[in-house]
Amino acid sequence: MSKSPDLVAQASATQREKTEQTPLALSIEKYLQHLVIERGLAQNTVESYTRDLQRYRGYLSSVGIIDARTVTKKHVRDFAQSLATGDGEHQGLSVRSVARVLVAVRGAHKFWLVEKVTTTDPAAAVSPPSPAQRLPKAIPLAHVERLLAAPDVSSAAGLRDKAILEFLYSTGARISEVINVDLDDLSHSAKDSHSPVPAVVRLFGKGNKERIVPVGSYAVKAIEDYVVRARPELAARGKGTPALFLNSRGGRLTRQGAWLILKKACDRAQLTEEISPHTLRHSFATHLLEGGADIRVVQELLGHASVNTTQIYTKVTAETLREVFVMAHPRAR
Known part of the structure; x- marks a missing residue:
C-alpha cells in the first residue's frame, strides 16, 4: 500500500528538521548568531557567511561529518579543493571566491575553539589560495x-x-x-x-x-x-x-x-572596452609614470600606504614598452 502525498511530505519535513539539528548545524547557527548579535555585521555579510557555511556543512555531511569536533585539517583542505574544482551540485569557483568561502570557514572554526565547542582548529593551517595578481587596466x-x-x-x-x-x-x-x-x-x-x-x-x-x-x-x-x-x-x-x-x-x-x-x-x-571609475584611476597612475613621474609621488597621489602597491603600475608601463619595442625594433621579433 502506497503512502499518501501528505504523509510523504510530512516525513520529508521531519527528516529535514532532524538533519538541521545535527551538532554541526547547531554550531554553525551559534556562530551566525555571534556575527549578528555580538559583532553586528551587516545583513548582506551575514547572508554571505550563511550561504558559505551551509555549503561547508553540506560537504561535510556528504563525507559523514555531522559534528564540528570530528572535522580534520584534511576535511577542510578537501573542501577547499572541491570549491575550486566543483562537484555534482556546484560549479568550480574562482580563486577569489574560494578565498571568500574559506574566510567564513576559518572564522567559524576559530569561534568554536574559543567557545570550547572544539579542542582544535583544523582550519587554522589551511590558507586561502592567493589570487593571481592582475595588472591594472589603463586606457590610452x-x-x-x-x-x-x-x-x-x-x-x-x-x-x-x-x-x-x-x-x-x-x-x-x-x-x-x-x-x-x-x-x-x-x-x-x-x-x-x-x-x-x-x-x-x-x-x-x-x-x-x-x-x-x-x-x-x-x-x-x-x-x-x-x-x-x-x-x-x-x-x-x-x-x-x-x-x-x-x-x-x-x-x-x-x-x-x-x-x-x-x-x-x-x-x-x-x-x-570595459571602463570603470577605477579604470580612470589606473590610467591616471599609468600615464603619470609614462610621463616620467617619480613612483613615490604617484604613491602619495594615489594614497597608497606602501609603495609596493604602487609598484604594480611600473609593470604596466614596462609591458607597454615591451610591446612598442617588439613592434618597432627590426630585430625584436
Whole structure:
C-alpha cells in the first residue's frame, strides 16, 4: 500500500528538521548568531557567511561529518579543493571566491575553539589560495580624451558629468572619495580657473586617511562651470547638502549614480572596452609614470600606504614598452 502525498511530505519535513539539528548545524547557527548579535555585521555579510557555511556543512555531511569536533585539517583542505574544482551540485569557483568561502570557514572554526565547542582548529593551517595578481587596466590617452569630451554640457546634468569625469582623471581618486568630496574640501582656486594659486582638493581615503591632491586646469575649468552654472539648479531640488557632486534630486551622488554617468559617457564616446571609475584611476597612475613621474609621488597621489602597491603600475608601463619595442625594433621579433 502506497503512502499518501501528505504523509510523504510530512516525513520529508521531519527528516529535514532532524538533519538541521545535527551538532554541526547547531554550531554553525551559534556562530551566525555571534556575527549578528555580538559583532553586528551587516545583513548582506551575514547572508554571505550563511550561504558559505551551509555549503561547508553540506560537504561535510556528504563525507559523514555531522559534528564540528570530528572535522580534520584534511576535511577542510578537501573542501577547499572541491570549491575550486566543483562537484555534482556546484560549479568550480574562482580563486577569489574560494578565498571568500574559506574566510567564513576559518572564522567559524576559530569561534568554536574559543567557545570550547572544539579542542582544535583544523582550519587554522589551511590558507586561502592567493589570487593571481592582475595588472591594472589603463586606457590610452586618446580614449580618455574621447570619454571626457562625451558629456552634453548644454544641460546641468551634462556639466556635472563633465566635472566628475575630469575630476576622476585629474586626481586619480577612488570613486568613494569622489562622491564624498564636499565643496569645502576644494581650495578656492579649484573653483576658479583664473586664480594664480595652484588648485588642490582634500580627499579622505581608506581608514579615513586624509591627503591633499592637486587638481589640473582642465578639471578646474569643468568644476567651475559646474559649480557656477549647474550645481545651484540641482541643489534647488534637494534639502541642502555640502556635497560637491549632486544627483538629479539635489542629494549627494551615490556610487551607483557615478557608475551610470560613466557608462553613459562611454556609450556617447563609442568606447567598447570595459571602463570603470577605477579604470580612470589606473590610467591616471599609468600615464603619470609614462610621463616620467617619480613612483613615490604617484604613491602619495594615489594614497597608497606602501609603495609596493604602487609598484604594480611600473609593470604596466614596462609591458607597454615591451610591446612598442617588439613592434618597432627590426630585430625584436
